[in-house]
Amino acid sequence: MTKRFWAIFKARNLEFFRDRSSLGWNLFFPLLLVVGFAFIFSGDGRAEYKIGLLGDKPAQSRFFELEHVQYVDYQDSELAQRKLQQHSLDLLVEPASQTYWVNKSSPKGYFAEQLLIGDLPDYHREVLDGREIRYLDWVLPGILGMNMMFSCLFGVGYVIVRYRKASVLKRLKATPLHAAEFLTAQVLSRLFIVLVISGGVFVACDWMFDFYMLGSYLDLLLVAALGATAMIALGLLMASRSHSEELTGGLLNLVSWPMMMLSGVWFSLEGAPAAMQTVAQFLPLTQLVDAARAIMTDGATLVDVQQQIWIMLAMILLFLGLGAWLFRWEGDGR
Structure with a gap:
């Protein structure tokens, strides 16, 4: 079992890192966003x-x-x-x-x-008196969280649909590999990739801009891992049965755009309508961004952000459970 799991895990990582275009996009897109915001919003970024x-x-x-x-x-x-x-x-x-x-x-x-x-x-x-939190400091968790969201959702969703469409999953089904082993390897592989990429971008940007950081880097890493796992599990759920890349892409956009707009990536939801704030609480990116900002700007500990942690853990269990239950090697209609 361990050898089969490791073989899938290793193969997926090699597939990603050998794809220079995907690797370059995941590395440089968030970096360019942060650099752009550093110059565009040189002040506090608010108009009122x-x-x-x-x-x-x-x-x-x-x-x-x-x-x-x-x-x-x-x-x-x-x-x-x-x-x-x-x-x-x-x-x-x-x-x-x-x-x-x-x-x-x-x-x-x-x-x-x-x-x-x-x-x-x-x-x-x-x-x-106190040190100013620049708009760049405030928006950083949102930018990195948004980049993690796209990498988690599309990096798992499209890969599984592509495997299914190319009959890779059909051939894997004929091996001793179990579905749970395959799905676990996919989740952990994507988590490893996302944390390595996001960690590298964070270190590079911190070196250039000296971000406001009051909390523990270890706490921030744990929160990032939980948030990424929740979004990977959601991507797995979206791609659990479909053969169609177009349908899967639509489903992934259906969940990614509300997260990008309502999770506090670009602006605070303080003062927003109560209904909007309620909807935002059901989005994994909201929990990730809120916890990360609390750790970075308020010096919060894991105890202080335990509500977000428990919600992300519940989302992981729910999405993984549904994804594993709905998963089909050959998909619907085959």
């Missing part, structure tokens, strides 16, 4: 002011009805102040105590403060 609120808005106050300002509600004062220190907020206001906090190193915070004291001069001022 973002003000945190601790408590309810007071009535009859122009400051809390300004246009081009996003107001975000917070229940946790410590979390909100950390967001302000990291320049994720421009100003933090607590109407009940008539207190506001400003980051003295934030230019946008200065102008937001002028707007506040122009309308509410009696509010008490508190000053915080």
Whole structure:
């Protein structure tokens, strides 16, 4: 059993690394994205002011009805102040105590403060300081997560359909190889490839741009492995029976585009409609990106992101279980 598993695992890795076009795309596409964002979004990448609120808005106050300002509600004062220190907020206001906090190193915070004291001069001022999280720092987990998503989904889905269409799976069925061994080898092979590629891109980009990293690299690696496994399992599920590359491609796009748009890759979902945030929680990329950002920018531990970890583990079991149950060597109609 071990020899059969290792033979499939080794063959799949050699097939990938010998395909120079696929290897080059997986290496340089995310790198080019990060470099591009570094120059395009040299500032914080936002076009509007973002003000945190601790408590309810007071009535009859122009400051809390300004246009081009996003107001975000917070229940946790410590979390909100950390967001302000990291320049994720421009100003933090607590109407009940008539207190506001400003980051003295934030230019946008200065102008937001002028707007506040122009309308509410009696509010008490508190000053915080902290290293700015650039938009590049914030978007990095999303870019790497998105690249992992495409590699996981299409790297497994298309390969299995191609094997089935070329009768490779039909020939493998005649060998002592079991379906569980084949699927496990495919999952672990793709996981190995994704982690090696993403790890190399992360190290290269970190060397060039000195990313904001407060948490443990080991925790980040574990979260990345769980998220990648969940998306590999989803790709396996999408390709469990089909002969058609076109159909499989459509199914993979059907699950990848919502993840790319709703998983917080490019923008935060804070302040988004509740229904959108609920849908996003059912996407594996959302859990991966949220956990990775918490580790990198907030210094979170595995205990702090255990909710995302448990959700990703549940997704892995669900997708792998369904994929193994639905898997056919020859597919439907053969």
